[in-house]
Amino acid sequence: xxxxxxxxxxxxxxxxxxxxxxxxxxxxxxxxxxxxxxxxxxxxxxxxxxxxxxxxxxxxxxxxxxxxxxxxxxxxxxxxxxxxxxxxxxxxxxxxxxxxxxxxxxxxxxxxxxxxxxxxxxxxxxxxxxxxxxxxxxxxxxxxxxxxxxxxxxxxxxxxxxxxxxxxxxxxxxxxxxxxxxxxxxxxxxxxxxxxxxxxxxxxxxxxxxxxxxxxxxxxxxxxxxxxxxxxxxxxxxxxxxxxxxxxxxxxxxxxxxxxxxxxxxxxxxxxxxxxxxxxxxxxxxxxxxxxxxxxxxxxxxxxxxxxxxxxxxxxxxxxxxxxxxxxxxxxxxxxxxxxxxxxxxxxxxxxxxxxxxxxxxxxxxxxxxxxxxxxxxxxxxxxxxxxxxxxxxxxxxxxxxxxxxxxxxxxxxxxxxxxxxxxxxxxxxxxxxxxxxxxxxxxxxxxxxxxxxxxxxxxxxxxxxxxxxxxxxxxxxx
Amino acid sequence: xxxxxxxxxxxxxxxxxxxxxxxxxxxxxxxxxxxxxxxxxxxxxxxxxxxxxxxxxxxxxxxxxxxxxxxxxxxxxxxxxxxxxxxxxxxxxxxxxxxxxxxxxxxxxxxxxxxxxxxxxxxxxxxxxxxxxxxxxxxxxxxxxxxxxxxxxxxxxxxxxxxxxxxxxxxxxxxxxxxxxxxxxxxxxxxxxxxxxxxxxxxxxxxxxxxxxxxxxxxxxxxxxxxxxxxxxxxxxxxxxxxxxxxxxxxxxxxxxxxxxxxxxxxxxxxxxxxxxxxxxxxxx
Numbered sequence: 001x002x003x004x005x006x007x008x009x010x011x012x013x014x015x016x017x018x019x020x021x022x023x024x025x026x027x028x029x030x031x032x033x034x035x036x037x038x039x040x041x042x043x044x045x046x047x048x049x050x051x052x053x054x055x056x057x058x059x060x061x062x063x064x065x066x067x068x069x070x071x072x073x074x075x076x077x078x079x080x081x082x083x084x085x086x087x088x089x090x091x092x093x094x095x096x097x098x099x100x101x102x103x104x105x106x107x108x109x110x111x112x113x114x115x116x117x118x119x120x121x122x123x124x125x126x127x128x129x130x131x132x133x134x135x136x137x138x139x140x141x142x143x144x145x146x147x148x149x150x151x152x153x154x155x156x157x158x159x160x161x162x163x164x165x166x167x168x169x170x171x172x173x174x175x176x177x178x179x180x181x182x183x184x185x186x187x188x189x190x191x192x193x194x195x196x197x198x199x200x201x202x203x204x205x206x207x208x209x210x211x212x213x214x215x216x217x218x219x220x221x222x223x224x225x226x227x228x229x230x231x232x233x234x235x236x237x238x239x240x241x242x243x244x245x246x247x248x249x250x251x252x253x254x255x256x257x258x259x260x261x262x263x264x265x266x267x268x269x270x271x272x273x274x275x276x277x278x279x280x281x282x283x284x285x286x287x288x289x290x291x292x293x294x295x296x297x298x299x300x301x302x303x304x305x306x307x308x309x310x311x312x313x314x315x316x317x318x319x320x321x322x323x324x325x326x327x328x329x330x331x332x333x334x335x336x337x338x339x340x341x342x343x344x345x346x347x348x349x350x351x352x353x354x355x356x357x358x359x360x361x362x363x364x365x366x367x368x369x370x371x372x373x374x375x376x377x378x379x380x381x382x383x384x385x386x387x388x389x390x391x392x393x394x395x396x397x398x399x400x401x402x403x404x405x406x407x408x409x410x411x412x413x414x415x416x417x418x419x420x421x422x423x424x425x426x427x428x429x430x431x432x433x434x435x436x437x438x439x440x441x442x443x444x445x446x447x448x449x450x451x452x453x454x455x456x457x458x459x460x461x462x463x464x465x466x467x468x469x470x471x472x473x474x475x476x477x478x479x
Numbered sequence: 480x481x482x483x484x485x486x487x488x489x490x491x492x493x494x495x496x497x498x499x500x501x502x503x504x505x506x507x508x509x510x511x512x513x514x515x516x517x518x519x520x521x522x523x524x525x526x527x528x529x530x531x532x533x534x535x536x537x538x539x540x541x542x543x544x545x546x547x548x549x550x551x552x553x554x555x556x557x558x559x560x561x562x563x564x565x566x567x568x569x570x571x572x573x574x575x576x577x578x579x580x581x582x583x584x585x586x587x588x589x590x591x592x593x594x595x596x597x598x599x600x601x602x603x604x605x606x607x608x609x610x611x612x613x614x615x616x617x618x619x620x621x622x623x624x625x626x627x628x629x630x631x632x633x634x635x636x637x638x639x640x641x642x643x644x645x646x647x648x649x650x651x652x653x654x655x656x657x658x659x660x661x662x663x664x665x666x667x668x669x670x671x672x673x674x675x676x677x678x679x680x681x682x683x684x685x686x687x688x689x690x691x692x693x694x695x696x697x698x699x700x701x702x703x704x705x706x707x708x709x710x711x712x713x714x715x716x717x718x719x720x721x722x723x724x725x726x727x728x729x730x731x732x733x734x735x736x737x738x739x740x741x742x743x744x745x746x747x748x749x750x751x752x753x754x755x756x757x758x759x760x761x762x763x764x
């Protein structure tokens with residue numbers, strides 16, 4: 001590196017200039033933004049090495065189990081810096097998402113020591129943690145000898161960080177004082193609106209701001225745009241149908257999945273008057289303005305239809321809308337984003353999905369694995385992924401405060417940054433953590449399917465669902 | 480010979496064309512999809528008129544896929560090679576073990592023979608995960624985890640019972656008198672087995688081997704649980720095109736076309752044996 005460029009990077013690392021000023025300065029020296037960012041990242045890696053013994057596990061090799069995902073691609077693109085920083089080697093197995101959790105479950109349930117760490121969702125740790133398959137990461141986070149001083153755990157968005165911690169008690173509040181940190185947040189998804197601005201404009205409707213408005217906008221967009229349905233939401237017989245827009249709106253209206261009684265016992269909360277009212281509206285919205293094959297719709301169909309111009313908007317993960325605005329989609333560059341609060345109070349409370357990293361309890365070298373985890377979930381890599389790759393949404397406040405990242409997003413994804421800023425304070429997991437999570441939520445989705453298909457009236461369907469859930473909770477000793 | 484009027488011939492031909500189209504249509508549609516971009520495939524309404532592209536095949540063969548978010552590496556050709564190694568290896572081992580065993584069960588009634596044969600057949604009924612999770616532990620201890628050898632061994636759960644029970648039926652259909660006549664001429668048991676029994680049961684063995692190959696080729700869960708990503712077959716590899724950032728329909732179609740080619744080639748080559756072998760085994764005298 002030439003002296004002038006080195007001086008600029010060093011000044012940035014000392015905090016004497018902003019990232020934007022640095023990039024502008026390097027550009028003036030004839031350096032492209034990409035090259036400049038690589039230089040900054042390499043300098044950040046050198047700076048990291050100054051205050052911590054990153055070479056403590058030099059020569060060791062850790063093996064990761066990863067899902068095929070843009071987050072993984074971003075990590076691999078930056079992996080050489082980790083190897084240079086630590087002298088460690090990293091091996092990894094990448095599996096497609098469709099089979100990924102089967103592979104994880106098989107590896108953990110067979111107590112395999114092959115993988116030291118793996119990607120997981122926070123919901124999955126409600127099974128892995130109490131089963132003793134993953135470690136409580138607090139032990140490492142709080143150990144100054146094992147965690148570098150720049151890790152800055154508090155930089156993680158609070159709702160996201162707490163959503164990855166649970167005390168193992170059915171119904172126990174996420175992130176409570178006695179909670180164990182079963183996983184480390186890596187990237188996350190809020191559930192909000194992604195809409196086709198031209199389609200809404202053609203229908204003469206604005207961006208909806210409450211549930212009634214959402215129903216009206218979806219119906220109007222469908223009527224005004226031939227061959228287009230109004231709103232894409234998931235509908236397959238899976239727990240994943242419940243967690244995106246559905247639960248986000250449901251929670252925003254003050255409803256919950258389960259009651260936690262004073263004695264710690266759980267009971268179904270789906271058949272309250274408020275819940276029945278919400279379900280009736282949601283079911284009608286799908287019947288009037290949803291996809292005709294809604295009951296088969298998963299993440300993929302919801303996203304694909306939006307990207308292909310077959311739906312006017314989706315109420316689903318924001319990053320799904322982000323992906324569908326990219327090259328190769330018929331609607332490339334035509335999508336916009338908005339926060340959504342079903343209650344109309346302007347304070348969204350999106351349920352979230354968190355891609356996280358966790359260390360296997362069966363790893364024979366957890367300290368070495370932690371070196372990888374703290375680097376991969378650290379602020380330097382988060383910034384690299386967010387600014388150079390497609391690592392959205394980052395879980396660190398510092399990355400969201402980075403002007404370069406915000407400008408980049410705002411330039412191509414109108415409304416995305418504002419949507420995130422408005423939603424982040426209320427973003428967290430809205431489910432009640434308990435061991436029957438996947439079974440009960442899948443039953444909820446099946447029940448929703450019956451209501452949409454008019455096989456059962458909403459009131460009756462919810463009463464039946466609540467009775468069935470109460471029975472299962474009792475059988476499991478939870479209710 | 481019955482006489483057919485031109486109208487009857489026309490109608491018969493038309494009916495045959497319709498039936499063929501009905502069965503071939505899904506495959507034809509997949510082939511057409513494999514020459515289209517994702518955008519063309521997803522247009523509404525779908526159309527058979529499009530500008531063909533070989534980009535899907537190029538992406539798969541080069542191992543470099545440009546998705547709507549970023550470029551990513553794919554290992555489909557390695558998956559294809561893994562499927563060939565695992566399927567061919569496991570069928571070969573099953574033939575070596577299963578054909579002599581089938582002959583023994585067919586010709587020699589010994590104490591416990593039926594019990595052993597049914598035990599081997601019961602491997603087919605075992606839920607794979609029930610077997611695989613304990614096997615993972617044992618394989619790690621004895622160093623067979625994540626090896627082709629270990630996987631081929633486990634694939635015997637699929638191939639061995641199939642070959643053993645099908646081929647046993649063929650050996651039973653061959654008259655023992657032919658073998659006796661050959662042995663009276665002074666030939667050894669082994670020579671009789673090699674020169675008389677095996678050639679006579681050849682079509683049946685070929686049919687059983689082909690079926691076992693197809694079953695092994697279509698297997699999904701064994702390698703998924705027991706092996707790393709670099710030893711996964713096409714059944715797992717094809718799912719790599721279903722990503723969080725979207726489904727690459729064109730590449731999936733191209734992958735399907737490439738993955739059925741080896742089985743299709745083998746089936747066409749062995750078609751004569753297959754029909755002959757299956758019909759021979761199905762009709763017992």
